[in-house]
Amino acid sequence: MRSLLLGFAAGVGLLQTRAALPGAVQAALLLIALMLAAVVACRMQRASTRVLARIASGAITGFLWAALLATHYLAEELPVAVEGQELTLTGVVANLPYRFERGLRFHFAVEQATGPDGSALTLPSRVALSWYDDPRAQLSPPALHPGERWRLSVKLKRPHGNANPGGFDYEAWLLEQGLRATGSVRGLGPDSGNRRLAAFVFSPTAMVEGCRGWLRERMAAALAGQRYAGVIIALVIGDQRDIGQDDWKVFTRTGIGHLVSISGLHITMVAGLFAALVQALWRRSFYTRAQLPLLLPAQKAAALAGTAAALVYVLLAGFGVPAQRTLYMIAVLAIALWTGRIASVSHVLCTALAVVLLLDPWAVLWPGFWLSFSAVAVILYVSVGRARPVLQDGTASRMQTLCDAARTQYAVTVGLVPLTLLLFGQISLVSPLANAVAIPLVSFAVTPLALAGSVAPAPLSAWLLLAAHWLVAQLALLLEWLSGFALAVWAAPIPAWWMFALGLTGMLWLLAPRGWPARWLGLLLWLPLLLNAPDAPEHGFRVTAFDVGQGNALLVETASHRLLYDTGPAYTPDSDGGSRVILPYLRYRGISRLDAMLVSHSDIDHAGGALSVLDEIDVGWVGSSLEPDHEIINQASRHSRCLAGQNWTWDGVRFEMLHPTPSIYDIPGQKPNGRSCTIRVSAGGVSMLLAGDIEAPQESQLLSGMPQRLPSTVLLAPHHGSGTSSTPDFLDAVAPQIAVFQVGYRNRYRHPKAEVEQRYALRQIRGLRSDRDGAISLDFAQSPSEPGTAAVSVDTFRTRHRRYWHGD
Template identity: 60%
Template sequence: MEQDFNINYQQSDWEIFNRSGIGHLISISGLHITMIAGLFASIVSALWRRSFFTNLQLPLLLPAQKASALSGALVALVYVALAGFGIPAQRTLYMLFVVAAALWYGRITSVSSVLCLALGTILLLDPWAVLSPGFWLSFSAVAIILFVSAGHPPQLSTNDSSGAQSRLVGLLSAARLQLAITIGLVPLTMLLFGQVSLISPVANAIAIPLVSFVVTPLCLIGSFLPSSPAGTLLNLSHALVEWLAGLLNVLTKFPFTVWSAPVPPWWMFLIALIGTAWAIAPRGWPVRWIGVLGWIPLLLNAPIHPAKGEMWATAFDIGQGMAVLIETEQHRILYDTGPVYTPESDGGNRVIVPYLKARGISVLDAVMISHNDNDHSGGAISIFNEIDVRKTFSSLDFDSAIVQRAPDHSRCQAGQAWTWDGVRFELLFPVPDSYEREKAKPNTRSCTLKITVGDYALLLPGDIEAAQESELMNADAQKLAASVLLAPHHGSGTSSTLPFLKAVSPKMALFQVGYRNRYRHPKQEVYERYGELGIERFRNDESGAIALHFGQAIQVSEYRKQVPRYWHDR
């Protein structure tokens, strides 16, 4: 979504706006577009009726109603084009076009028809719009407004028609509508994001008047004025938004700000949707309160976890990087955090955090960052910002920004071990003197973690290379034996030596590599080496996310086989 004015918010500001449920106001929204189009249409209508204070008699050439409809539609088109033609902006634009066309041809149309025509136009021009959350949220919000407004609005008696009473009724009606939208979008928001802002009605009650009727007009007026007065207006609008962000920051500090739960399955979403529609139905609908019962499965939806004595491992489809989530019955540890993609996006906030929130996971007992390379540590800060992390292990320098931000940090060191829910975790590398080698590459200090559950083991060696593989074998080759091996250094030519693979003797190997990555990992000769040893190979660039369930046996599921891309043959 595009910003409504030229302020470069930090990521934390957008987190505040999203957690409080006002992100639609800070971006280009339908309300802003309609307001601007209506404003210009009113100005053109007033000037056209007066022939721009000339003797041209313009209303005789073209009725003022048609002139205002045309000007409003054109202004809306320009505004939406400047905004980048986002889905919500397109919806508003096409609805305004339909209304303008109806006025031009003197036709009467209903709001529901206008909405359906806009929906059909967007799908005709951009069928892939259905993949955008903004598509569903935008049209659903307007549909809820129409659905709720189908009831009889409250009427004032002739004795209570004072201005104060009229304003009170208008305020109550607006509050009722905002509450209905908030409640009505809960099932869809949970399906798309796995969380709902509980303070959204309060935040919107403050933000909608401020942003729509003060901040946005100040910005628009300031954009047409000379630099000196424009600067005053823009600074004032900035100060108001800054004040709003500060207020919302206070509100979002409370633990009840956001309700998070696992993304519901289709049947749970359907029950909640029917119940919600029943609850917000127009006045006169029988026993509307019973609709709340449809939310019971949604409220009871809890995160799933392995049974006692079992373990799950998920190798994320993170691109060219490494990130593996390990789950036991009551504990979770993340090994590596994926790469940085751009200054604003990384494996943490684009892949790992959305996955954890979709599963309803808000706490990680530990995060282990094998070494300092970008493709292993790039998402760490994003994860620390979004997820409650209890403990951190890494081989990073103490002055690293990640270590400074990491909660309860400890250095990886061979010999460290612990047991969670019957599953043993043991660090095999690096040895203490590895940190004394000042010229050593980060790869040579990769945290190497072995996880043993029952008769099976998983070995996570990070980016160790041939020298470290040899060092591990010289220390205790028997400790390396594992059922599943995460290919060292993504299957590069500097690792996965034959003696090391024979010492580990895995049945399966995982290659966390990006599609057509520039390093050409895994190297063909290394990949074939695994095959020649009879090791079953799995690659993220082909399989998507790879999930391993360790129990009586090892069960493997590949996301792209379960959910293939629509252009692939099933």
């Protein structure tokens, strides 16, 4: 049975690595293979053959099941023809809306849709919407609640997200949530046409989300103005959106992020508490007229109560993977008790694994899935079948219980090191100490107080919630102190498969039972994993143009130096191109320092992520055309103004600043675009021109002042391909083979302009677009033996890492 379930999980995981779903012929062949494997599994006498056949049967079943669900969800598509059109939707608020600084975000279950001409449309059944504030009119969206029916005027677009190495796959998340379009609500106020049609439309989802909303509002009111209110809310209803980025940074560096949510430990605690309470009352009812044990054994009643409590808590948690895993394990144990069967822990874990993937095949895409099941697997590995000393009455001593808890924490910490490095490229070295304090405090004090305070009557509820918040605040003081250590986190690049395999073997060796020879040798197998260094071009240079949406951000790498050119846009006050794209990529690569950062000019789509980058990693110096009192300059350790004529050489790669000239800084009213730092990077016979947002006047100035420095193999299209840049004379002078357009999907500026793209195409310049290709990697290779030989190789993220859910 276990081999079949593990095979099922492997098959589900295999499908999520595919660029396309299987066709009819492939599905038919897989069904035939499934029948053959089933026959072998049933009739072969050899045990090993039967096990392999069961694994194969499970894998094919899992692959086909995941493909069937994916086909079903992908069948709901937003027609291309209606993208960007103003539509009228009638439907129901389908989740707990989130209020952020600029507006509201919520999911909407579509019941009816009409186009601009009033014709009926068939649209996806669920869409993700944003409803923005209007600061000029001082209007904000009305408060929304789950279950309300609204008629809304919206503009929609097909699922699309930034595609970068080490980044979050937004399109996969949308598919998992059943959201097949995103968009925004148009208009505010009584004249907008947006109307609430019903205060509540009953459905199980609306009931659950309504309860979550009631609890959130109650706790938010009691903890108004408290810094860690978001942590308390997360512990009760699993909504982590109110936790600040600074706090997340501390939780991540200390390795206790798993506790700032409804974890498996919390659910088990609540389920056990309810089970123990029901069992105690059920047994004592024997001395009353009820005599309930005669109707149902107390153990069965307790199992039922514990499972019901776990289900309620998991529903409040938003049904996350760790919560699901715990619920299914509790349910399997309860079923085993009710049916009189003995369930081994490994069977329970494998069953929970299969049920999670049966309901949500995309769970394998997220770190929480792997960390959750791996943690339990490690605990089983170090505990099942290993003897423990007991007292004469058959119980363990308190000291032994404490030692077992410490051993379990040690095993989980050590056991998850290879997987944590594979998923995140870093591990917290202070995690054992932080978790030793945080786990008992959060699990046995903060969480019970928060749960009791969320439902208790006032004013008791406020006292309980404030007590829970005080404990979190005291814990945060310790965590902030621990996270401040320079070696709090060990960072390394995402390892190759063989490094991970060695690390996994080392972990199993290190945690082997006593008596296993030389267990310390397991640490030696970790060395390739821990000492893995970031790769770099041996000769020439490499440029990575990130997919940051509408904005610029490029990383230029030589053999031993790195320069970041622009930092992407600011999306919200808490999210920008630096925190969402650049820093995850640097962690993915194991890069902890930049030699330089150039911020071409002050526009928010170029400078929006600079502060996030400066706050997280060491930057040698910053160059820019910013005003002297700009916040980025104030935060930089060393700053220099961009001036034409500046140049330097790193590892044989030449960097030349072509613009701006000193006189431009003295021109009154000069637009920031006109001061864009323009730099040419060259090695051997290849080069790239990074032109920022310069426009026609600056292009003309470059043509007249230094035409001999313009020819380049690759051109970063000036101003994202706007109609005010890329003049014919400029393109003729640069004569690039490749042009890179960093633009946002369906951006409001319509960059690149059609006429500009045509201008490049007429000159047979290959155009690469971040909205279509994702992150773009350009390797400018230079042969050391033949100095005049050089070439440019192109790799796009959406081509190399394409998955079946990625749009065109």
